[in-house]
Amino acid sequence: MDKDKVSLLTKLLETYGPSGNENLVREVIFNEINQYVDEIKTDRLGNLIAIKRGSGKKIMIAAHMDEIGVIITGIDENGYLRFANIGGVSPYVSLGQRVMFCDGLQGVVHMEHLEDIKQLKLEKMYIDIGAINREDALSKVNIGDSACFYKPFVQMGEAFVSKAMDDRIGCFIAIEALKQIKNSPNEIYFVFTVQEEIGLRGAKTSAFGIDPDVGISVDITDTGDTPKAKHMAVKMGSGPAIKIKDNYLLSHPAVKQLMIDTAKEHQIPYQLEVLEFGGTDSGAIHLTRGGVPSGVLSIPCRYAHTPCEMVSIKDVENSIKLLTKILEKEILI
Numbered sequence: 007m008d009k010d011k012v013s014l015l016t017k018l019l020e021t022y023g024p025s026g027n028e029n030l031v032r033e034v035i036f037n038e039i040n041q042y043v044d045e046i047k048t049d050r051l052g053n054l055i056a057i058k059r060g061s062g063k064k065i066m067i068a069a070h071m072d073e074i075g076v077i078i079t080g081i082d083e084n085g086y087l088r089f090a091n092i093g094g095v096s097p098y099v100s101l102g103q104r105v106m107f108c109d110g111l112q113g114v115v116h117m118e119h120l121e122d123i124k125q126l127k128l129e130k131m132y133i134d135i136g137a138i139n140r141e142d143a144l145s146k147v148n149i150g151d152s153a154c155f156y157k158p159f160v161q162m163g164e165a166f167v168s169k170a171m172d173d174r175i176g177c178f179i180a181i182e183a184l185k186q187i188k189n190s191p192n193e194i195y196f197v198f199t200v201q202e203e204i205g206l207r208g209a210k211t212s213a214f215g216i217d218p219d220v221g222i223s224v225d226i227t228d229t230g231d232t233p234k235a236k237h238m239a240v241k242m243g244s245g246p247a248i249k250i251k252d253n254y255l256l257s258h259p260a261v262k263q264l265m266i267d268t269a270k271e272h273q274i275p276y277q278l279e280v281l282e283f284g285g286t287d288s289g290a291i292h293l294t295r296g297g298v299p300s301g302v303l304s305i306p307c308r309y310a311h312t313p314c315e316m317v318s319i320k321d322v323e324n325s326i327k328l329l330t331k332i333l334e335k336e337i338l339i
């Protein structure tokens with residue numbers, strides 16, 4: 007992957023953006039795509055909607071800008087912060103990590119003394135920002151402030167590793183496809199959604215507003231290719247995954263077929279995905295108004311919802327190619 011693309015991806019990944027605080031990510035994306043689209047706007051919930059006009063069907067592509075994180079619930083007299091989760095945050099994964107607030111302030115996540123590690127819950131944990139007392143802490147953070155986990159982006163062999171791969175990698179793929187599409191007959195709405203991690207909320211309102219004919223979200227999925235992993239037929243490096251099912255969606259057969267046919271026509275490797283838990287923005291999009299045929303282009307990702315989410319560079323490149331080729335076709339679903 008060329009340097010400019012890697013530096014855009016790095017910027018997307020390292021930007022602060024827990025659910026409800028997606029504005030900095032939105033700014034990065036806006037500046038990147040502004041000149042490539044016919045119209046661009048932010049809706050009242052904060053979703054960024056970029057339109058490439060066409061005379062055909064309305065296609066909604068969704069990638070969520072938000073990431074999991076924590077929200078401050080209290081500050082004690084010694085300046086330690088108590089917190090709750092934003093989205094799916096495991097106490098075990100959080101222990102010993104660093105978090106980052108919107109102004110760049112960082113903190114360390116640790117726990118009270120516990121006799122048994124099985125007692126570990128977020129209520130038993132705190133964030134240390136190096137404050138000397140409550141007053142000092144309050145001069146830097148407040149109740150209700152949100153933080154994301156912080157780990158810098160790194161390339162490891164054939165893989166990219168970072169926090170927030172879920173779902174900045176989806177944003178990156180949508181951005182690259184948007185730039186690369188030539189002559190599409192479709193009317194394409196690229197939607198960079200808010201608040202996916204806490205219940206697909208931005209997708210719900212933006213899909214209602216757009217009223218698309220077809221919806222495709224671009225998001226990560228789990229893999230079954232690590233030692234003694236839960237059984238799953240998806241492997242990192244074996245190509246973009248075409249979703250059949252997760253807990254919130256049964257992909258529409260025609261959308262699934264469109265994705266498979268396009269991959270075959272262009273010799274793009276792909277795999278079929280059945281995820282036994284979780285969901286993506288398409289879970290909300292397909293239930294909009296009278297129903298919207300929907301599917302998902304998934305990027306196989308190890309260690310989801312940790313600060314070390316890992317994807318294959320080849321899978322990312324093939325996902326960009328597959329999404330571009332799908333959107334260049336006249337979609338008649």
Ligand code: CO
Pocket residue numbers: 172203311
């Ligand atoms: Co997620």
Ligand code: ZN
Pocket residue numbers: 070172173202225226
């Ligand atoms: Zn996601």
